[in-house]
Amino acid sequence: MTLRPKKPSESKVVTTHFVMPDDTNHLGYLLGGRLLHWMDLVAAIVSQKHSERVTVTVAVDNVEFNRPIGLGDIVTIEGFVTRAFNTSMEVFIDVWAENVPKGNRYHATSAFYTFVAIDSAGKPIPVCPVEPETDREKYLFETAVLRREFRLFMAGRINIESLDKLVERLREVRNTLSNF
Ligand SMILES: CC(C)(COP(=O)(O)OP(=O)(O)OC[C@H]1O[C@@H](n2cnc3c(N)ncnc32)[C@H](O)[C@@H]1OP(=O)(O)O)[C@@H](O)C(=O)NCCC(=O)NCCS
Incomplete structure (x- = not known):
């Protein structure tokens, strides 16, 4: 067990699924719940x-199903950690779908999952920091602070007064992001 900073690439995961009849609804589209399950497992x-x-899993946010994924399509799910806080981590999940015979590949959805590390008694325990490498990882690392504050506010874990702090953070992050 180590608390040394780790790169997102060290824990990155990519899975691929072939959409079968048992995965679809009556219209022949991949069930949203099935996709969320696959995404949750990757995260x-x-x-x-x-x-x-x-x-x-402690929270999942911003999942939108903009385009149906059909029977027989290939679904690729990529996940990597964007930032660790104290005991929690944010994981970014990106989903691509492909109809191989039609030569058609498209972005299906993306989401942020928050996970908490627990000990044998089920109590949260600290996790190692994230050391982003690529520009995309650095962007997601910086903006993770904002997403976390919004998430905690929406969950009723921080009060309305804390939103002032959030606006300050937004300014700080915006200044940092001008480097990208
Ligand atoms: C996850 C769990 C252990 C957290 O316990 P807790 O008593 O709320 O612990 P804490 O208040 O100390 O919170 C732990 C961390 O979770 C974060 N957290 C809690 N609720 C959150 C939420 N809604 N969104 C984002 N982060 C959240 C806290 O900010 C804290 O993060 P930090 O240590 O990095 O600052 C507990 O809620 C649990 O066991 N939940 C059920 C998990 C589960 O069964 N998941 C599968 C459901 S389908």
Whole structure:
């Protein structure tokens, strides 16, 4: 067990699924719940690999199903950790769908999952920091602070007064982002 900073690439996960009849609704489209399950599993593996601990999902946000994924399509799910806080980690999940015979590949959805590392008693325990490398990882690392504050506000975990702090953070992050 180590708390040395780790790169997102060290715990990155990519999985591929072939959409079968059992995965679809009556219209022949991939069930949203099935896709969320696959995404959750990828995020769980990423967070376990990053923290080297048992982890549990505590929040999922911003999932939109903009385009149906059909029977027989190939679904690729990529996940990597964007930032670790104290005991929690944010994992970015990106989903691509492909109809191979039609030569058609498109972005299906993306989401942010938050996982918490727990000890054998189920109590949250600290996780190692994230050391982003690429521009995309650095962008997601910087903006993770904002997403976390919004998430905690929406969950009723921080009060309305804290939003002033959030606006200050937004300015700080915006200044940092001008480097990208
Ligand atoms: C995850 C769990 C252990 C957290 O316990 P807790 O008593 O709320 O612990 P804390 O208040 O100390 O929060 C732990 C971390 O989770 C974060 N957290 C809690 N609720 C959150 C939310 N809604 N969104 C984002 N982060 C959240 C806290 O900010 C804290 O992060 P930090 O340590 O990095 O600052 C507990 O809620 C749990 O066991 N939940 C069920 C998990 C589960 O079964 N998941 C599968 C459901 S399908």
